[in-house]
Amino acid sequence: MRCEFEIAWKTVLGHGRFVSGPEVEEFESSFAEFCETKACVGVASGTDALVMILAGLGIGPGDEVIVPTNTFVATAEAVCLVGARPRFVDVLADTLLIDPDAVVAAIGPATAAVIAVHLFGQTADVDALVPVARRHGIALIEDAAQAHGARLRGRRAGSLGDAAAFSFYPGKNLGALGDGGAVVTGDTNLAAKIRLRQDHGRSVADRHLHEVLGCNSRLDTLQAAILSIKLADLDNANAARRHAMDQYRRQLPEWVRPVATHPDAESVHHLAVVRVEDRAATTAELDRHGIGWGLHYPIPCHRQPAFREFADDLPIAEEAARQILSVPMFATLTDAQVSRICEVLSKAPM
Template identity: 70%
Template structure:
């Protein structure tokens, strides 16, 4: 065990754990041959909406499409500003730009690295149309403060829940708080497809209907050959819907395993590798196990020498990315400092407790 490599994420191993269930799903779709728009899509949408404790779900091609479709369906576009935390995957900002709006980057809280509600409040201006609450690394943003803030200013609160399947904050499930929420089912997510996939969930049936129409070429609900909107093709394959329904059964159990592993990290890591703070109101799902360390290069070298995988999420904040440089309004010191220190350690439901102990032991040698 001590000399075996530990991958950052063993997607193949996670799939193998559910091989029998996935084989059943595969055979069911093969038997009817409706590979786009098959009955499994409707089943998944209903079950995922129920899981998220909201009214409706539209499955789409990927998580980035989900964000863009929410913005478009909400009527957000040229001339509008959307407030976005700087330390998120670029897809959040890409979606804003794709509808012609301007991303307004703000800083994050130093302990959790979730979007800072005070920074959001300070960034609201006459053109602000929405705030994207990114539930980063599997912990929800402070929706207790963001909900009244956005309501007070008449803004749409959109949840980027791509890393937060099953997370809670103050009793509220990710996806049930804002106007709508976007999920990604990229294979490495807590609920991952065997390919790309995404979903929009919302209590607003009118918005859900518009998202569904936009994602299906703008086609009229009752007239197949009439296209009322300039839409796009962003539909989830039937196979992916079948696989996701099979995997959804195990999501809560897998998330509990992630929590147990994160507790072991907190107990075993040295002071020089500090896990991000968990808000006491929050029930995270630990999509990623992120620590901060002053000497990241040394920690990485030690992990490499021990055959232990690692990741960086994200070493370049969005406002410092060349693609979004024109939207940088100034320095964002918390996100910038964190970008130099963050390090993602292995985390998945098929990680062993003994492997976490070994990872901690390696880091104790270099970051005491």
């Protein structure tokens, strides 16, 4: 793949269109097709993708957006950046994804949208949320930053709601060589609004005419070229992650509990998240053997200082935050490496 990257770099260097080059349109077309939807607009980051969707839907001051508290802060951050208020809700105890019943209970007169976060590589149960959103006339947005290629009942993440936001941060399943993101949607009118906004509100007909207040949030040409190369192998890489997760499930000690996968979901396992009772002792054992680990996420959004005004009592997410642990997961993880990790975990204090 390195050779393909070098060819892409030489091609972009040759034509010199580092912004809005032909590779951007090519990637947008390919990624929309991959997500089984109509339109894709490349933007500068996954956070910007969420902001663009919210703004494109006309969500702003006076509106409230329902957000699962177990997510990266960017989800809630985007809501605040358009002037709306996040309404945090709890998650399901098994998958740690948004609880549809909690969404129903949280809907009020100011509710304008719900963001279903496809965390850890697994889609939220969007099918349970669609009738709720339609009944109340609110938008259903997918935060698919960790779910490139994931499926729910056979359908791709990105094709399940009104619009979806993707991140191409380097560590993602489909990662660029820097920041990047995209909006995908089946609503071509919404896509056109977002495309207008992400390039300074510039008119398609006259580049000197700015029709709306916009911003500078474009996917770089080089990043688009790199993403197209990696997209071609994404399904294979995701299959390798699923194999690695299967190996974990077979070999992890009983007291290390993997986060569940919904029976109708096909996860792409962006992260391999487990729950343990004594996280400090477990991570110390991993450290002792030179095995990396992470925490996603030890402080729920509603307990973050930045969102203290939106704090609530959300016990399932709070309990999980004390127990979760991310063990190594990547497409080239070998069976031998998984066995070694599980062996070390079995020696850690319970």
